[in-house]
Amino acid sequence: MIGDDVVVTVLEVRGDVIRLGIRAPRSIQVHREEVYRELQAANQEAASPSEDAVRNLAQLLRPPSGGQ
């Protein structure tokens, strides 16, 4: 256990592979670190694009027939 309410369980051991189960209260999010880090990086890259980038994208997404 980690603290009072996080439970770590070994679900399976097969060769070099160990599967872990982590049970935690809903207020604590559990993610694999590499997944979480990739999302952090992706969000940081996505955050606050320039006005130009937004305008270009809006232009590109405008349906060919529906533009002014």
Next chain:
Amino acid sequence: MVMPAAASDRSEDHVPAQPAGTSAVHTLPTIELVHPMPGFPGHRRFVLVRLDEDGLLYAFTSADDPDLRFLVVPPLAFFPDYAPEIDDETMQLLGVDDPERVLILLVVTAGESATDATANLMAPVLVDQVNRRAVQAVLTGSGLPVRASLTS
């Protein structure tokens, strides 16, 4: 599918000026993230601002820091087959039992040129349209890409 632009009773919900050509909505309902987005701890209150007339492009803008915004798109027009499975825990987190209430938005990375734009299919932002709670779900194990081309 679009969040109703109902007037909010909170006077601080003003949205910063939008670029020319977009319909500026000055008061929008605040969306509260139940967990901050990865990489942006401390940012929990957002508003959704439509950026084009067709409803294809929105800005998910921090209500506390107008300099922070994410471009988001509804998936349907870009990824018609996209139907992420929302697990029970996420539904409970949002306080929803009806999946129809949940608006799905994909975070877009604009890229160098518009054709480089990608959308994050692995971590959609889910918004309950009734209570306005939201979370960026992490669909671990789904095999869905974090960067899927938006335009090809």
